[in-house]
Amino acid sequence: QVQLVESGGGLVRPGGSLRLSCAASGFTFSNYAMSWVRQAPGKGLEWVSVVTSGVGSTSYTDAVNGRFTIFRDNAKNTLYLQMNNLKPEDTAVYYCAKDASPFRRIWVDWTVQDLYDYRGQGTQVTVSS
Numbered sequence: 001q002v003q004l005v006e007s008g009g010g011l012v013r014p015g016g017s018l019r020l021s022c023a024a025s026g027f028t029f030s031n032y033a034m035s036w037v038r039q040a041p042g043k044g045l046e047w048v049s050v051v052t053s054g055v056g057s058t059s060y061t062d063a064v065n066g067r068f069t070i071f072r073d074n075a076k077n078t079l080y081l082q083m084n085n086l087k088p089e090d091t092a093v094y095y096c097a098k099d100a101s102p103f104r105r106i107w108v109d110w111t112v113q114d115l116y117d118y119r120g121q122g123t124q125v126t127v128s129s
Contacts, residue, residue, distance in 0.1 A: 002026040002118045004096050009123030016086050016127070022079040022096030022120060030074040033099040035110055036081045037119070038092035047111040048094070049081065057106040064090070086127045093122040 008020040020036070036048040049060045049070040058070050069082040079096050100117035108115065 002098065004098060004118055004120035006094065006096055006120045006123040009094060009125045011126045011128065012086055013129050014087060014127055017082070017084045018086065018125060020081040020083065020094055020096075020123060020125070024077045024079065024096075024098070027098070028102075029072075029077040031102040033104050033110075034072060034079045035097045035099070035116065036070060036079075036094055037097050037113075037116075038090075038094045038125075039122075040089075040092040043092075045095075045113060046092070047113075050106070050110045051079070052106050053103055059106060059110060061111075083125070086125075088127045091125060091127050093124050095119045095122045 003025045005023045008018060012018055031053050033050055033052040035050040037045050038048050039045050047061060048064055049068060051058050051070045051072050067085045072079050097116040098118040099115055
């Protein structure tokens with residue numbers, strides 16, 4: 001069965017960095033776009049970033065563009081999110097999410113949660129001084 005296991009969260013000061021990982025199993029990882037989504041306290045799910053299958057096109061929400069980098073290692077079935085210059089407003093539980101359809105191109109609205117069929121259990125990121 002599909003499993004997505006996030007790790008790498010923690011407490012970091014503003015301006016600091018973290019790298020999140022998502023270990024995937026139970027499906028052909030390289031065939032699917034993968035996203036990071038987050039949920040801040042008292043708020044709904046917010047899409048953060050996506051990397052497609054194949055050429056690995058990427059896209060980011062404006063709030064993290066230029067600070068976060070998404071990438072994948074298909075040989076290790078692992079998705080990553082490098083987060084630099086973290087801000088208190090980045091505090092949230094971060095989830096990796098699997099696209100429901102294989103080989104989807106970048107030109108879709110990745111904020112639509114119905115695009116995804118599986119999400120991991122999440123990892124907490126807290127940015128505070």
